[in-house]
Amino acid sequence: MEIVGRGFVAAALRTISHRHPGVVALAAGVSRISAEYLPHDLAAEAALVTDRAHRCASRGELLLYFSTASAALYGARDCSGEESCGHAPRSAYGRHKRAMENLVKQSDCSWLILRLTHLVGPGQRPHQLVPALVAQALDGRVRVVRRASRDLLDVNDFVAMTDTVLSAGVQRETINLASGRSTDVDVIVDHVAVLTATHPVRQYVEETSRHSVSIEKLRSLSPRSRMWTFPEDYYKTVLDRSVPAILRDHSVRL
Known part of the structure; x- marks a missing residue:
């Protein structure tokens, strides 16, 4: 497997790269849309997807693209969380990932799209969900979207799922990789507080952000x-594995 990217997902995939020759894993690009991402960043990802799809077509390789199964895509009130849903993304990030999926599908190469829920593990960027909650808990104040829920997936389970799908020879499909367990963010914060030995004040934000995968x-x-x-309590296993490593990463950054 050729891995394009140097981030969290790319690093995790290296453990199975030897098992999947002829696969190009596109683990690079925009991981969220905020003020720090300018239009040229989004255009750069589109150019990257187009270029790699062309190369895969010419070499007979499979392009593996990672999209999102987050509320950005599956957050609509009537969305079932199935792959057939997600045609009306709720955010700019969801619309961007949907557009990248369409670029992949319209290309001439063999392709596979994996929509990822909230992956959790050591080495994540600070803005991602669990590292951000840990940092906020340590600072004494956590921002919580009221009635929000999130599906957490340990990065090791993500790698095993990806290995399984590739080994099955699946192509030209869009598949969710998630736990299938949507947990209230308040409950997630409860366990983060236990693991960090903190008692953070919660700042509630009124938004509609429930979703399942x-x-x-x-x-x-x-x-x-x-x-x-x-x-049902899988989220605890995910946090028990990851939060100690996230705490160590946080200490190093300080």
């Missing part, structure tokens, strides 16, 4: 895929 398509791909069934 279906993994039924993932589980139907092969007998091996059916193992992806997670308990």
